[in-house]
Amino acid sequence: MSYSWLDEESTISLDRRANQKTPFYEPIVNTFKDGGYNPNVSYHYNPDVSKYHYGVRHPMKPFRLMLTDHLVIAYKLYEQMDIYQPRRATKEELLEFHSEDYIKFLESVTPDNAKKYAQHLRQFNIGDDCPVFDGMYDYSQIYAGASLDASRKLIAGMSDIAINWSGGLHHAKKHEPSGFCYVNDIVLSILNLLRVHPRVLYIDIDLHHGDGVQEAFYLTDRVMTVSFHKYDGEFFPGTGNHDEVGLGKGKHFALNVPLHDGIDDESYISLFKSIMEPVITNFRPTAIVQQCGADSLGCDRLGSFNLNIRAHGECVKFVKSFGIPMLVLGGGGYTPRNVSRLWCYETSVMTNVKLNSRLPEVLPFRTFFQPDYSLHPNLGDRYDNKNSKKYLENLRNQLLENLRYLRGAPSVEMQEIPPDLQNMTTDEEQEILDRLNRESEYDAHLDEKRYWLNTKDQARVSEQVD
Numbered sequence: 001m002s003y004s005w006l007d008e009e010s011t012i013s014l015d016r017r018a019n020q021k022t023p024f025y026e027p028i029v030n031t032f033k034d035g036g037y038n039p040n041v042s043y044h045y046n047p048d049v050s051k052y053h054y055g056v057r058h059p060m061k062p063f064r065l066m067l068t069d070h071l072v073i074a075y076k077l078y079e080q081m082d083i084y085q086p087r088r089a090t091k092e093e094l095l096e097f098h099s100e101d102y103i104k105f106l107e108s109v110t111p112d113n114a115k116k117y118a119q120h121l122r123q124f125n126i127g128d129d130c131p132v133f134d135g136m137y138d139y140s141q142i143y144a145g146a147s148l149d150a151s152r153k154l155i156a157g158m159s160d161i162a163i164n165w166s167g168g169l170h171h172a173k174k175h176e177p178s179g180f181c182y183v184n185d186i187v188l189s190i191l192n193l194l195r196v197h198p199r200v201l202y203i204d205i206d207l208h209h210g211d212g213v214q215e216a217f218y219l220t221d222r223v224m225t226v227s228f229h230k231y232d233g234e235f236f237p238g239t240g241n242h243d244e245v246g247l248g249k250g251k252h253f254a255l256n257v258p259l260h261d262g263i264d265d266e267s268y269i270s271l272f273k274s275i276m277e278p279v280i281t282n283f284r285p286t287a288i289v290q291q292c293g294a295d296s297l298g299c300d301r302l303g304s305f306n307l308n309i310r311a312h313g314e315c316v317k318f319v320k321s322f323g324i325p326m327l328v329l330g331g332g333g334y335t336p337r338n339v340s341r342l343w344c345y346e347t348s349v350m351t352n353v354k355l356n357s358r359l360p361e362v363l364p365f366r367t368f369f370q371p372d373y374s375l376h377p378n379l380g381d382r383y384d385n386k387n388s389k390k391y392l393e394n395l396r397n398q399l400l401e402n403l404r405y406l407r408g409a410p411s412v413e414m415q416e417i418p419p420d421l422q423n424m425t426t427d428e429e430q431e432i433l434d435r436l437n438r439e440s441e442y443d444a445h446l447d448e449k450r451y452w453l454n455t456k457d458q459a460r461v462s463e464q465v466d
């Protein structure tokens with residue numbers, strides 16, 4: 001069936017009956033590719049998050065999240081997942097990691113009163129990368145709230161894989177924003193997971209080093225951080241060389257994979273798998289947080305790698321294949337049409353669904369995806385690959401050498417339950433259980449609300465203009 005005449009014009013609605021016959025997706029039944037692993041997947045998205053603007057020239061475009069959501073809905077992936085519209089993170093929740101004066105500042109500063117805060121703007125590193133924009137604090141609460149909600153579903157055993165594409169803002173520090181990130185939703189959700197999980201593995205495949213998360217857990221052996229990124233000593237944030245391995249008790253529990261421009265699908269996947277397999281089998285995480293920054297794709301506005309969507313997804317699929325509870329987050333990504341393609345594709349990977357490469361005809365903002373209207377445009381040949389075989393081989397050997405120290409780390413072997421939970425009184429434990437129960441009732445209500453939002457999105461197709 002061809003609708004080529006539609007491609008010129010996104011505002012025309014299709015004949016509904018014809019449309020119903022178009023196969024949007026073909027569920028894979030009985031696949032053994034992942035050892036038959038068929039996880040419960042949940043999707044955590046508050047549509048308000050896409051309405052904020054960092055500024056016209058700023059490369060971070062929250063509307064990429066709306067594009068992603070439209071793709072997920074158009075491919076009907078919501079049928080394969082529990083859908084939640086999470087609440088915002090409270091101030092108290094943000095204070096679990098961030099300092100009080102920083103959060104107070106975020107809460108009070110606006111574009112109108114920014115002049116009054118001149119000294120604070122300097123103190124808190126507010127500037128071009130992290131501007132003061134309207135609703136900045138609300139925006140931060142919304143994306144952090146979604147990651148926390150996702151982590152709660154994992155803790156409660158209600159989800160095996162919980163997805164928040166609006167999260168993954170890995171640069172934010174305890175006292176200040178950094179690299180387009182105001183609060184660090186990743187650190188907050190790992191802290192939450194640590195309440196019940198003895199060991200959490202953090203994996204970061206953003207183009208940039210996951211410095212904020214590494215820094216937060218640099219001294220502990222309960223969180224292992226692994227980051228694959230571009231590194232030349234100058235590229236933002238300037239950290240992430242292979243010799244950063246953690247300190248004190250955390251020594252050898254940080255791993256960095258510094259890469260040069262132009263890395264291609266094959267070398268990236270091969271390196272990723274050969275490092276991550278021994279990391280997972282030696283560290284034995286009980287939960288994994290996977291940051292899926294999309295700026296490592298080829299053709300990214302700020303990027304210089306050559307990865308295609310399938311290759312990026314292959315890494316996430318590999319991690320999923322271990323069957324360990326997993327929080328899946330977004331991150332960077334500055335060419336919105338490719339960011340949304342990637343995260344929709346990765347949603348399908350998590351739900352074991354095979355998508356038709358041709359984008360659904362009923363898709364708001366479909367003209368964003370011209371001229372190919374494909375889920376898998378070729379993104380892989382813009383840059384020369386500056387990573388020689390020899391460089392990658394040496395790097396791999398160096399990193400594997402580091403992993404030899406993982407076995408037998410004291411709290412990995414002996415401390416199965418974190419001390420704060422061991423010391424918990426019955427009352428405290430009951431309170432947590434009650435709260436989890438209350439939250440699941442509340443979520444069931446939102447689930448229903450979310451269903452209607454989906455239906456509304458679909459019904460509104462003919463009104464969309466870009």
Ligand SMILES: [Zn+2]
Binds near residue numbers: 207208295331333
């Ligand atoms: Zn990035």
